[in-house]
Amino acid sequence: xxxxxxxxxxxxxxxxxxxxxxxxxxxxxxxxxxxxxxxxxxxxxxxxxxxxxxxxxxxxxxxxxxxxxxxxxxxxxxxxxxxxxxxxxxxxxxxxxxxxxxxxxxxxxxxxxxxxxxxxxxxxxxxxxxxxxxxxxxxxxxxxxxxxxxxxxxxxxxxxxxxxxxxxxxxxxxxxxxxxxxxxxxxxxxxxxxxxxxxxxxxx
Amino acid sequence: xxxxxxxxxxxxxxxxxxxxxxxxxxxxxxxxxxxxxxxxxxxxxxxxxxxxxxxxxxxxxxxxxxxxxxxxxxxxxxxxxxxxxxxxxxxxxxxxxxxxxxxxxxxxxxxxxxxxxxxxxxxxxxxxxxxxxxxxxxxxxxxxxxxxxxxxxxxxxxxxxxxxxxxxxxxxxxxxxxxxxxxxxxxxxxxxxxxxxxxxxxxxxxxxxxxxxxxxxxxxxxxxxxxxxxxxxxxxxxxxxxxxxxxxxxxxxxxxxxxxxxxxxxxxxxxxxxxxxxxxxxxxxxxxxxxxxxxxxxxxxxxxxxxxxxxxxxxxxxxxxxxxxxxxxxxxxxxxxxxxxxxxxxxxxxxxxxxxxxxxxxxxxxxxxxxxx
Numbered sequence: 001x002x003x004x005x006x007x008x009x010x011x012x013x014x015x016x017x018x019x020x021x022x023x024x025x026x027x028x029x030x031x032x033x034x035x036x037x038x039x040x041x042x043x044x045x046x047x048x049x050x051x052x053x054x055x056x057x058x059x060x061x062x063x064x065x066x067x068x069x070x071x072x073x074x075x076x077x078x079x080x081x082x083x084x085x086x087x088x089x090x091x092x093x094x095x096x097x098x099x100x101x102x103x104x105x106x107x108x109x110x111x112x113x114x115x116x117x118x119x120x121x122x123x124x125x126x127x128x129x130x131x132x133x134x135x136x137x138x139x140x141x142x143x144x145x146x147x148x149x150x151x152x153x154x155x156x157x158x159x160x161x162x163x164x165x166x167x168x169x170x171x172x173x174x175x176x177x178x179x180x181x182x183x184x185x186x187x188x189x190x191x192x193x194x195x196x197x198x199x200x201x202x203x204x
Numbered sequence: 205x206x207x208x209x210x211x212x213x214x215x216x217x218x219x220x221x222x223x224x225x226x227x228x229x230x231x232x233x234x235x236x237x238x239x240x241x242x243x244x245x246x247x248x249x250x251x252x253x254x255x256x257x258x259x260x261x262x263x264x265x266x267x268x269x270x271x272x273x274x275x276x277x278x279x280x281x282x283x284x285x286x287x288x289x290x291x292x293x294x295x296x297x298x299x300x301x302x303x304x305x306x307x308x309x310x311x312x313x314x315x316x317x318x319x320x321x322x323x324x325x326x327x328x329x330x331x332x333x334x335x336x337x338x339x340x341x342x343x344x345x346x347x348x349x350x351x352x353x354x355x356x357x358x359x360x361x362x363x364x365x366x367x368x369x370x371x372x373x374x375x376x377x378x379x380x381x382x383x384x385x386x387x388x389x390x391x392x393x394x395x396x397x398x399x400x401x402x403x404x405x406x407x408x409x410x411x412x413x414x415x416x417x418x419x420x421x422x423x424x425x426x427x428x429x430x431x432x433x434x435x436x437x438x439x440x441x442x443x444x445x446x447x448x449x450x451x452x453x454x455x456x457x458x459x460x461x462x463x464x465x466x467x468x469x470x471x472x473x474x475x476x477x478x479x480x481x482x483x484x485x486x487x488x489x490x491x492x493x494x495x496x497x498x499x500x501x502x503x504x505x506x507x508x509x510x511x512x513x514x515x516x517x518x519x520x521x522x523x524x525x526x527x528x529x530x531x532x533x534x535x536x537x538x539x540x541x542x543x544x545x546x547x548x549x550x551x552x553x554x555x556x557x558x559x560x561x562x563x564x565x566x567x568x569x570x571x572x573x574x575x576x577x
Contacts, residue, residue, distance in 0.1 A: 084508070086511050110421075111425040112520070112522055113537065113539040115537040117534070128524070130524070132513075132520075134443075137443055161423045161547075162423055162424035162544055164547065165544075188577075189255065198259065
């Protein structure tokens, strides 16, 4: 129940992306271009497709990405819970993360953690948000890839106050800037720390 | 009250440093308090005094080499951390665990949970000024440490679980010892109840002190007894049954009040529930192997990311693994419960008297090495 509901709500974020191809940041520009290209080919309204069933839209996206771009592009997938440990895997461009957090907040999800992953081979940093629900088992993972040379993503600490510390920690470890964060000072590292130990090119 | 008067009062705030070396913080936690007389205007915990970067260690050693680290985060419920980590790796690498091993895991984890709650109980009442209960609680806890030492080989920083099972089987003396201990603790609980829980001084110190609303707990991601004391019926063991927890009959204590007393009551009730689980597990304990027939030698999870959460003594402990298919983790994220539980302290303590805020802090059951990791 909850899973289907939240899936539909989050899926609406993608319709928006498809309508406004300018929206994705520079890093996603190529992917966006590829998407718009495929859209114009398969002209019959992508919205109608999305309404019919999300899997269809998801698959379509996945195909085009795999062919053109090795890095994972935006996509919403239902995952095998037994194998993965979460139900919904949502890949979003950074500017959509706040909207996603608002949707999850409205459905009374709570935040488990925020963390990063350094994909140094792709020159990208990934921010991963884990959400869970108190009443019904439904784990949602929101992820977003950032340009490694200038990793910036808007904060969600005004929606989930618990995100405040998680974002500070992620800034400590990866140097990711959460724009709009009230206090992005080192939390676990010393107050004068100018290094980010979880970056793969960090040398002690 | 006119604005002028308020302004004057506000000008008199001062900064008070609590910790990092302070007995009430149970470790090296520092809290920067902005005080207006005896009242807290703002509180900001300062972390990281014993930060050791366990997550980086996870990246530069093999999966199995990280096992001892698990016992060194939450040193009071180390076995839950063992469990969270091995379960995550087992999920990622598709390792099957024999049933007997799962039972042994549950029995030892629940014993560890009781010992953790007993220590919290003693230390918490000590924070509030009552010294005696600590000695009684340590007396009981000592029995558990002896039992766990006989099977795991250590008293505190356990490293008992292996991928696919546990490292040592239990014997008859452990089983009889555990049954005797449960009998003993059942007799002691009414004493704790009469000596501490019904004590008017304790009630006055805890009732209606440090309320945490349901919504606050959710916004900060509080779990464990902190969430259950705020009326949230959430326990990973029931909500997302892992291991063999679905086979046991036990209740999740939930209190609606959200004050420090509610959190106290949740933990005291949980001791009884853990005893129930242990008894059932001992009754049903199946025969068989404690590790897979084909020993797990080389662990190489497939590429991808995996998540597994367990209910530790302080809340939901989650492990996120990102594997690149090699024999060590590409990224290992450890989601510790008290990190989130403490993050609400600033908001929850606003406007409180300092001694009440210390009662609130004690009721959060902080373990600093787990927060700092």
